Structure formats: C-alpha cells, structure tokens
Amino acid sequence: MFSVTVRDHMMIAHSFRGEVFGPAQRLHGATYVVDATFRRRALDSDGIVVDIGRAAEALREVLGELSYRNLDDEPSFSGVNTTTEALAQVVADRLADRIHAGDLGADAADLETIAVTLHESHIAWASYERSP
Amino acid sequence: MFSVTVRDHMMIAHSFRGEVFGPAQRLHGATYVVDATFRRRALDSDGIVVDIGRAAEALREVLGELSYRNLDDEPSFSGVNTTTEALAQVVADRLADRIHAGDLGADAADLETIAVTLHESHIAWASYERSP
Amino acid sequence: MFSVTVRDHMMIAHSFRGEVFGPAQRLHGATYVVDATFRRRALDSDGIVVDIGRAAEALREVLGELSYRNLDDEPSFSGVNTTTEALAQVVADRLADRIHAGDLGADAADLETIAVTLHESHIAWASYERSP
Amino acid sequence: MFSVTVRDHMMIAHSFRGEVFGPAQRLHGATYVVDATFRRRALDSDGIVVDIGRAAEALREVLGELSYRNLDDEPSFSGVNTTTEALAQVVADRLADRIHAGDLGADAADLETIAVTLHESHIAWASYERSP
Amino acid sequence: MFSVTVRDHMMIAHSFRGEVFGPAQRLHGATYVVDATFRRRALDSDGIVVDIGRAAEALREVLGELSYRNLDDEPSFSGVNTTTEALAQVVADRLADRIHAGDLGADAADLETIAVTLHESHIAWASYERSP
Amino acid sequence: MFSVTVRDHMMIAHSFRGEVFGPAQRLHGATYVVDATFRRRALDSDGIVVDIGRAAEALREVLGELSYRNLDDEPSFSGVNTTTEALAQVVADRLADRIHAGDLGADAADLETIAVTLHESHIAWASYERSP
Numbered sequence: 161m162f163s164v165t166v167r168d169h170m171m172i173a174h175s176f177r178g179e180v181f182g183p184a185q186r187l188h189g190a191t192y193v194v195d196a197t198f199r200r201r202a203l204d205s206d207g208i209v210v211d212i213g214r215a216a217e218a219l220r221e222v223l224g225e226l227s228y229r230n231l232d233d234e235p236s237f238s239g240v241n242t243t244t245e246a247l248a249q250v251v252a253d254r255l256a257d258r259i260h261a262g263d264l265g266a267d268a269a270d271l272e273t274i275a276v277t278l279h280e281s282h283i284a285w286a287s288y289e290r291s292p
Numbered sequence: 293m294f295s296v297t298v299r300d301h302m303m304i305a306h307s308f309r310g311e312v313f314g315p316a317q318r319l320h321g322a323t324y325v326v327d328a329t330f331r332r333r334a335l336d337s338d339g340i341v342v343d344i345g346r347a348a349e350a351l352r353e354v355l356g357e358l359s360y361r362n363l364d365d366e367p368s369f370s371g372v373n374t375t376t377e378a379l380a381q382v383v384a385d386r387l388a389d390r391i392h393a394g395d396l397g398a399d400a401a402d403l404e405t406i407a408v409t410l411h412e413s414h415i416a417w418a419s420y421e422r423s424p
Numbered sequence: 425m426f427s428v429t430v431r432d433h434m435m436i437a438h439s440f441r442g443e444v445f446g447p448a449q450r451l452h453g454a455t456y457v458v459d460a461t462f463r464r465r466a467l468d469s470d471g472i473v474v475d476i477g478r479a480a481e482a483l484r485e486v487l488g489e490l491s492y493r494n495l496d497d498e499p500s501f502s503g504v505n506t507t508t509e510a511l512a513q514v515v516a517d518r519l520a521d522r523i524h525a526g527d528l529g530a531d532a533a534d535l536e537t538i539a540v541t542l543h544e545s546h547i548a549w550a551s552y553e554r555s556p
Numbered sequence: 557m558f559s560v561t562v563r564d565h566m567m568i569a570h571s572f573r574g575e576v577f578g579p580a581q582r583l584h585g586a587t588y589v590v591d592a593t594f595r596r597r598a599l600d601s602d603g604i605v606v607d608i609g610r611a612a613e614a615l616r617e618v619l620g621e622l623s624y625r626n627l628d629d630e631p632s633f634s635g636v637n638t639t640t641e642a643l644a645q646v647v648a649d650r651l652a653d654r655i656h657a658g659d660l661g662a663d664a665a666d667l668e669t670i671a672v673t674l675h676e677s678h679i680a681w682a683s684y685e686r687s688p
Numbered sequence: 689m690f691s692v693t694v695r696d697h698m699m700i701a702h703s704f705r706g707e708v709f710g711p712a713q714r715l716h717g718a719t720y721v722v723d724a725t726f727r728r729r730a731l732d733s734d735g736i737v738v739d740i741g742r743a744a745e746a747l748r749e750v751l752g753e754l755s756y757r758n759l760d761d762e763p764s765f766s767g768v769n770t771t772t773e774a775l776a777q778v779v780a781d782r783l784a785d786r787i788h789a790g791d792l793g794a795d796a797a798d799l800e801t802i803a804v805t806l807h808e809s810h811i812a813w814a815s816y817e818r819s820p
Numbered sequence: 821m822f823s824v825t826v827r828d829h830m831m832i833a834h835s836f837r838g839e840v841f842g843p844a845q846r847l848h849g850a851t852y853v854v855d856a857t858f859r860r861r862a863l864d865s866d867g868i869v870v871d872i873g874r875a876a877e878a879l880r881e882v883l884g885e886l887s888y889r890n891l892d893d894e895p896s897f898s899g900v901n902t903t904t905e906a907l908a909q910v911v912a913d914r915l916a917d918r919i920h921a922g923d924l925g926a927d928a929a930d931l932e933t934i935a936v937t938l939h940e941s942h943i944a945w946a947s948y949e950r951s952p
Contacts, residue, residue, distance in 0.1 A: 162641045167679040169545045173437035173453035173494070178338045182345065183492035189437035189453010193546050203645075206574045207637035212680060213578065228447035230437070241339035245294045249335075281433045282457050282942060283299040284344060290293075301941045305833035305849035305890070310602045314609065315888040321833035321849010325942050360843040362833070373603035377558045381599075413829045414810060414853050415563040416608060426905045431943040442734045446741065467909075470838045471901035476944060477842065505735035509690045513731075546678060547695040548740060565809045569701035569717035569758070579756040585701035585717010589810050624711035626701070677697045678721045706866045710873065769867035773822045777863075811827040812872060 161272065164209040165197040166216045170227035174242045181241075187232070190280050192247065194223060196255060197275040204267045214264050222254045244280045248288035252276040256292045268292070293404065296341040297329040298348045302359035306374045313373075319364070324379065325411040326355060328387060330396075331404045342403070346396050354386045376412045380420035384408040388424045400424070425536065428473040429461040430480045434491035438506045445505075451496070456511065457543040458487060460519060462528075463536045474535070478528050486518045508544045512552035516540040520556045532556070557668065560605040561593040562612045566623035570638045577637075583628070588643065589675040590619060592651060594660075595668045606667070610660050618650045640676045644684035648672040652688045664688070689800065692737040693725040694744045698755035702770045709769075715760070720775065721807040722751060724783060726792075727800045738799070742792050750782045772808045776816035780804040784820045796820070821932065824869040825857040826876045830887035834902045841901075847892070852907065853939040854883060856915060858924075859932045870931070874924050882914045904940045908948035912936040916952045928952070 173189040196219045198210045226234075231242045240246065252274050259268045275289035305321040328351045330342045358366075363374045372378065384406050391400045407421035437453040460483045462474045490498075495506045504510065516538050523532045539553035569585040592615045594606045622630075627638045636642065648670050655664045671685035701717040724747045726738045754762075759770045768774065780802050787796045803817035833849040856879045858870045886894075891902045900906065912934050919928045935949035 161685050162644070163683045164641055165681050165683075167546065169547070171448075171452050171454050171545070173451050176338075180338050180340070180343050180345075184435075186492050187437050187494040188435050188492040189455075190435050191453075191455040191545050203639075203641060206572075206576050207639045207642045208576070209641050209682065211576050213576075216680075228450050228452040230451040243335075243339045245296055245335060245341050246339045248294070281435070281455050282431065283433070284348075285297050286341065287295045287297075288293070299942065301943070303844075303848050303850050303941070305847050308602075312602050312604070312607050312609075316831075318888050319833050319890040320831050320888040321851075322831050323849075323851040323941050360846050360848040362847040375599075375603045377560055377599060377605050378603045380558070413831070413851050414827065415829070416612075417561050418605065419559045419561075421557050425949050426908070427947045428905055429945050429947075440734075444734050444736070444739050444741075467903075467905060470836075470840050471903045471906045472840070473905050473946065475840050477840075480944075507731075507735045509692055509731060509737050510735045512690070548744075549693050550737065551691045551693075553689050563810065565811070567712075567716050567718050567809070569715050580699075582756050583701050583758040584699050584756040585719075586699050587717075587719040587809050624714050624716040626715040677699070677719050678695065679697070704866075708866050708868070708871050708873075771863075771867045773824055773863060773869050774867045776822070812876075813825050814869065815823045815825075817821050 161199055161201060162203060162209045163197050163199040164212060164215065165195050166212060166219055167193065167195050168216065168219050168223055169193045170223040172226055172229055172231050174231040176241050176243065178241065192244070193279040194219065194251060195277040196251070198268075199272045199275070200270055201272060210264055210268055210271070218255060218258045218263050222251055222258070225254070244278045244284070244286035245288065248276045248278045248286050251278070252288050252290050256290065259292045293331055293333060294335060294341045295329050295331040296344060296347065297327050298344060298351055299325065299327050300348070300351050300355055301325045302355040304358055304361055304363050306363040308373050308375065310373065322412050324376070326351065326383060327409040328383070329407040330400075331407070332402055333404060336399045342396055342400055350387060350390045350395050354383055354390070357386070376410045376416070376418035377420065380408045380410045380418050383410070384420050384422055388422065391424045425463055425465060426467060426473045427461050427463040428476060428479065429459050430476060430483055431457065431459050432480070432483050432487055433457045434487040436490060436493055436495050438495040440505050440507065442505065454544050456508070458483065458515060459541040460515070461539040463539070464534055465536060468531045474528055474532055482519060482522045482527050486515055486522070489518070508542050508548070508550035509552065512540045512542045512550050515542070516552050516554050520554065523556045557595055557597060558599060558605045559593050559595040560608060560611065561591050562608060562615055563589060563591050564612070564615050564619055565589045566619040568622055568625055568627050570627040572637050572639065574637065586676050588640070590615065590647060591673040592647070593671040594664075595671070596666055597668060600663045606660055606664055614651060614654045614659050618647055618654070621650070640674045640680070640682035641684065644672045644674045644682050647674070648684050648686050652686065655688045689727055689729060690731060690737045691725050691727040692740060692743065693723050694740060694747055695721065695723050696744070696747050696751055697721045698751040700754060700757055700759050702759040704769050704771065706769065718808050720772070722747065722779060723805040724779070725803040725805075726796075727803070728798055729800060732795045738792055738796055746783060746786045746791050750779055750786070753782070772806050772812070772814035773816065776804045776806045776814050779806070780816050780818055784818065787820045821859055821861060822863060822869045823857050823859040824872060824875065825855050826872060826879055827853065827855050828876070828879050828883055829853045830883040832886055832889055832891050834891040836901050836903065838901065850940050852904070854879065854911060855937040856911070857935040858928075859935070860930055861932060864927045870924055870928055878915060878918045878923050882911055882918070885914070904938045904944070904946035905948065908936045908938045908946050911938070912948050912950050916950065919952045
C-alpha cells in the first residue's frame with residue numbers, strides 16, 4: 161500500500177459545551193496543523209498516488225473555508241462540538257467531496273482511504289480515516 | 293475510524309542482557325517521549341474519542357510509576373530486557389488496566405485499540421498496539 | 425553563556441485591527457507552543473541555570489492566565505493587537521515579574537536575559553528577549 | 557503488534573517526465589529523511605522486534621546505493637519517475653532483499669510488514685508498506 | 689529585541705568541487721527547509737515586527753528563483769560551491785535586496801538583522817545573519 | 821556571521837545530589853539529542869564554515885566517551901551534578917579540545933564560538949556557548 165501526505169494549517173476560534181471540557185467551555189482558539197494522507201494500492205502511470213499539487217490545493221481550499229473564523233458562528237456546526245476529532249472528520253469528508261467532484265483527477269477514484277490528522281499542540285492530536 | 297493521541301515522557305536507567313545489545317549491556321539510560329493513541333469507531337455524545345484530560349492523566353500516572361528509576365531494580369522487570377518495544381507494551385498494558393478500572397470513563401470500554409509509541413531518540417522509536 | 429529552555433502551550437481566541445492583517449481581522453484563534461529560555465553566565469552551586477521545575481511552573485502559571493480565553497475581552501489588552509510578537513513580550517514580562525517576586529529562587533536574580541518564543545504554526549513563530 | 561523504526565536520510569538529484577510535475581520536470585534534487593518500520597506480532601527471546609543496529613546498518617547501506625547520485629543516470633531507474641512514493645517502494649524492496657539474505661538475522665523472517673516513509677520536506681511525505 | 693520567523697522550502701540539484709566534499713562532489717540534490725528571521729528593537733504601530741504575509745511572499749519569491757533547478761547551471765553561481773552556508777547567505781542577501789526595494793514596507797528599513805537558516809536534513813543545518 | 825550545526829545523541833544514566841532535584845535524585849537516565857553549532861565570520865576557500873564530516877565525527881567521538889555509561893561512576897564527574905546544562909559545557913569543552921588538537925582542520929582555529937544544545941525531552945533543553 162502506498163500513501164502520500166500533505167501538511168497545511170488553519171487557525172480558528174470556538175468553544176465547547178459539556179462539563180468534560182472544563183475551561184475549554186470558554187471561547188478560545190486553536191492552530192490546527194493538518195496532515196491529509198491519501199492511500200492507494202498501486203501507483204498511476206506517472207508513478208504517483210495522487211497529484212500532490214492538486215492534493216495540496218484541495219486541502220488549502222478546505223481549510224480556507226474554516227480558517228480565520230469563529231466556528232461557533234458557522235451554521236454548519238450548529239449544535240456540534242467542533243472538537244479536534246470532529247474537525248478531522250469534517251476535513252476528511254470535505255476532501256472526499258472534492259475527490260468525487262474530480263478535483264484530484266480521475267485516478268483519485270481509486271483511492272483506498274483518506275486520513276486526516278489535526279495537531280492541536282505539541283502534546284495532542286486526533287485523526288479520522290475513511291474510504292473516499 | 294477516529295483516534296486521539298496524547299504525548300508525555302519518562303526518564304529511566306536500565307541495562308540489557310544479550311550480546312546483540314553491544315555497549316547497551318552497560319548501565320545507561322533513556323528519555324522516552326511517549327505517545328498514547330486511543331482509537332474508536334464513533335465519537336461519543338460530546339463529540340470525543342476519550343476525555344483527553346483523563347487520558348493525559350492516566351498516561352502521566354503510568355509513566356510516573358516508571359520514571360526516575362533504575363528499571364534493573366524493579367521487581368516487575370526481573371529477568372526481562374526493558375527494550376523500547378517491551379516498554380511500549382508495558383505502558384499499553386497498564387493503560388488498558390486503567391481503562392478496565394474505569395479511569396477513562398464508561399465510554400472508554402468501546403475503544404478499538406490502544407497504541408503506544410516510545411521515541412528513544414530522534415532516529416529510533418518503537419510501538420505496540422493492542423485491543424483494550 | 426548557559427541557557428535552559430522549557431516548553432508549554434496556550435490556546436486563545438482573538439482578532440486584529442488593521443488592514444495589514446487581512447482575514448485575521450476576523451475573530452479566530454491560535455495554539456501557541458511557548459518556549460521560555462533563561463540565560464546565565466555561570467551555573468549555581470547545584471550545577472543549574474535555574475530550577476527547571478520552578479521555571480516550568482512559572483511558565484504554566486503565566487500561560488494559565490491567558491489560555492482558554494478570548495483576548496479581545498481581556499481589559500489588559502484593550503486597544504492592543506495581541507500579535508504573536510506582542511504576546512511573546514507579555515509572557516516574557518510576566519515571567520520577569522515572577523522572577524522579581526522570587527518565584528524562581530534567589531539565584532534567578534543573576535539571569536542575563538529571558539527569551540520567549542511563541543510558535544503559531546509549523547511555518548511561523550516570533551520571539552522577544554529582555555533582561556529580567 | 558510491535559514495531560521498531562529507524563531514521564536515516566539520502567540526498568539525490570532527479571527530474572520527472574509528465575506535465576503533472578510542472579517545474580519538477582527540470583533537473584532538481586531532494587533530501588529524503590527516511591523512516592524504515594519493521595512490524596512483528598511477538599518479540600524474540602531478547603525482547604526485540606529486530607536487531608536495531610543491524611536494521612540501521614541495512615537502511616544505511618540501501619540509502620548509500622542511492623545517495624549523492626543523479627537518479628536520472630541510474631540504469632535501474634531507466635524510464636521510471638523516481639517520485640517520493642516510487643522511491644519508498646525501492647527502499648522497502650531492497651530492505652526486503654536484505655532480510656531474505658539474512659542481513660537482519662534469522663528471526664527477521666517472522667516480520668509481518670516493512671513500511672518505508674520518505675519525507676521530502678516539512679509539508680510532504682510518502683510511504684510504502686509490504687510484507688517482507 | 690523582537691523577531692519573527694517564516695518557514696518555506698526549496699529543492700535543488702548541485703555538486704561541489706573540492707576533496708573535502710567526498711561523494712558530494714557528484715551531482716546530487718537537497719531539500720532545504722528555510723527559516724527567515726527578521727529582528728527589530730520595537731514593534732510598529734500595528735504591533736508587528738514585519739508584515740508576515742509580505743515576509744512569507746518575499747521568501748517564497750527568493751526561493752522560487754532557486755528551486756527546481758540545477759544550481760551548477762546557474763550563471764550567478766559560476767565558480768562557487770553552493771554549500772548550505774553559502775546558500776543561506778544568498779537567500780539573506782536577496783531578502784535584503786527586497787527590503788531595500790520596499791517589498792516588506794517602509795517600516796522594514798528599521799530591521800536590525802535578517803537571519804536565514806537552511807536545514808539540509810534532520811541532522812544538519814546552516815545559518816547566515818546580517819544587517820539588512 | 822555564519823554557522824553550521826550537526827546533530828547526534830547519547831544515552832546515559834546518572835543521579836543528582838540536592839533537594840532541588842526531587843525524584844531526579846534517584847538513579848535514572850536520559851537520551852540527550854545534541855546539537856553542536858560552529859560559528860565563523862567568513863567562509864573558507866571551499867565555501868564552508870567547517871568540514872561537516874569532521875565536525876560530525878568529532879561530535880560522535882565526544883559523545884561516544886559518555887554514552888551507554890552511568891555518569892555517577894565516571895571519575896571525571898566525581899562530585900559534580902551532571903545536569904543538562906553542565907553536560908552541554910562538557911561536550912563544548914571537549915569539542916574545543918579537539919579543535920585545538922587540529923581534528924577539525926587548520927581553518928577551525930578561526931571559529932568565533934561553539935554552542936552545544938542538549939535536548940533532554942520534547943519540553944526541555946539546555947545550551948552552553950563559548951569561544952573555542
């Protein structure tokens with residue numbers, strides 16, 4: 161199995177609901193350093209898993225829809241705790257949508273899985289992996 | 293599949309028995325930067341894999357039982373080479389014990405796997421993964 | 425010259441005023457991974473620059489006053505852009521206050537400089553260095 | 557499942573054929589920081605996955621055959637795009653050859669998989685995983 | 689003293705002349721992860737050392753003139769060993785040219801120094817620092 | 821000013837005397853990831869600060885004298901707390917001895933300073949800088 165990973169980041173504000181979150185129930189924020197991994201069983205005729213330029217561009221666009229925003233004000237997250245693990249799924253799902261729309265090329269239909277890791281600090285990170 | 297990882301560290305002395313270890317048969321030591329990863333198929337009602345505060349606390353307690361010690365003097369490691377890979381299993385097993393004892397909350401019973409990685413230097417690390 | 429550095433982090437929300445900031449004029453947030461460096465010409469009688477436990481505790485307390493907050497609502501930052509470089513100064517100044525108050529011990533009066541670096545992402549960071 | 561990883565690097569020149577590569581069709585180069593991971597279900601009688609000294613030596617030798625070279629001039633890569641993902645496979649295959657030749661010891665025959673990751677920059681990397 | 693650093697990278701081919709370079713006398717290549725640091729005694733009225741967007745853009749343009757090239761073929765490096773330390777100076781000098789041309793804004797004239805670090809691998813890097 | 825840095829590591833056991841060290845008064849150990857930086861005002865005729873191969877070899881030899889040992893048993897450290905900052909000085913002093921002995925070549929006599937940083941974990945490190 162092959163994989164290719166590209167890294168980018170986003171900076172957001174948000175707050176959590178639920179006693180489990182302690183002081184993170186207050187409005188605060190995070191930089192998420194985001195790794196998007198694309199896995200495929202075989203390389204294409206160019207010798208690649210996916211066009212890394214297109215993959216980086218797709219990730220940049222997905223993160224651009226979230227970055228420099230207060231996620232508490234985003235209708236799409238109404239009633240949802242935008243935890244690191246939940247946001248990893250959001251980013252992976254939106255990358256899958258772009259793959260289905262052809263943004264990563266026709267060959268990207270062959271991808272086995274997409275995995276997204278969000279690093280919230282030097283001591284904590286979360287991931288979500290799905291088929292495209 | 294979702295995962296959450298927390299990082300901490302421990303500093304120990306030990307020696308190894310066996311010619312394969314060369315100069316590491318002498319008493320020496322290591323800093324292990326330890327990553328504990330918890331995987332689960334779905335998020336709970338708070339939108340999390342596991343309470344990250346409790347997970348970090350459980351890891352700190354497990355490492356606190358090992359850190360600032362000469363592992364050669366610990367009865368629990370009598371006759372055992374405390375290699376990086378063996379210690380990864382020790383940490384994972386002790387985290388599993390804490391999950392069974394309820395330290396990470398009732399929902400932690402649903403975890404698919406626990407994976408523990410010990411970084412012994414910038415050029416070597418070892419992991420162990422198990423079901424809880 | 426000797427130095428010792430300890431690392432911790434904080435997670436905050438804020439916004440900036442000024443066209444130079446582009447989309448960062450919107451309410452957003454950041455994780456700052458914070459390195460506090462203490463420099464001294466000679467080691468004390470214990471062979472250390474500063475008690476690393478006390479240094480880490482002082483840094484944790486300074487960051488605890490800022491973390492999990494919307495800095496736009498903090499009276500102490502009224503009319504101030506809480507940029508990465510400005511916050512590096514805030515953290516350094518508050519560490520200096522604690523040194524003057526004796527929190528790092530009597531020997532800390534000998535420190536040459538304190539330097540604070542705030543990493544806002546994997547591709548950008550800022551520092552401030554001052555005498556204590 | 558256990559794993560052990562060793563890290564080394566190589567520095568090569570090459571060019572790519574295909575419009576997808578844009579400016580990378582010109583002769584350029586890369587440092588690849590290379591992680592080789594060896595996985596096994598159980599530890600051997602010494603408490604290890606593999607002799608880490610031998611594993612590091614095998615990786616150094618495999619990378620030594622590639623490093624400080626223009627891969628465009630290597631007959632073994634004639635007609636092949638030496639992309640990061642393709643080179644990850646080359647390194648993994650050559651490590652597997654050495655395992656079969658006994659370079660990592662008799663116990664290495666039990667390895668479940670070898671995984672090789674090549675980091676081409678701080679924002680992109682690729683992997684290949686196979687059974688030995 | 690304040691500083692702000694931005695990180696980017698370039699990928700080049702080159703060779704060295706001189707026995708001291710051993711196998712690096714052959715045509716090979718490198719990824720350089722490049723950190724450009726701008727230092728100033730005081731923050732401007734926006735609370736910044738330099739417009740980080742403009743700084744990142746200036747660095748990207750300087751690296752774009754070098755990346756995806758065989759430096760042995762560049763007339764500007766004729767007769768010069770493009771070592772990591774020599775390239776750090778090239779990048780710093782070209783950033784200084786852009787500061788003088790006003791690309792980083794009028795306030796950038798106040799900068800104390802520019803420092804450029806090129807990481808050639810996980811175990812080696814070089815820097816050059818100058819006044820602008 | 822130019823600099824070149826090489827990274828290596830050592831693994832040692834030791835204990836500290838003094839209440840300030842808390843549990844680190846017990847026999848324990850550490851991995852130190854060690855960065856040795858060599859600074860010079862100008863490059864030599866090859867375009868380098870120092871022969872990086874020789875610098876790496878000198879660092880490897882200095883660390884080889886310390887690694888895989890219990891520093892409490894080394895006569896040269898009798899009555900000395902081998903703290904991270906004290907060991908940074910030991911490594912820098914021994915590198916200076918090798919420079920004086922000519923191990924880094926005749927040009928190394930021109931070096932302005934040597935700086936040594938020992939990383940004891942992901943959250944703490946210490947440095948010592950001296951003229952050679």
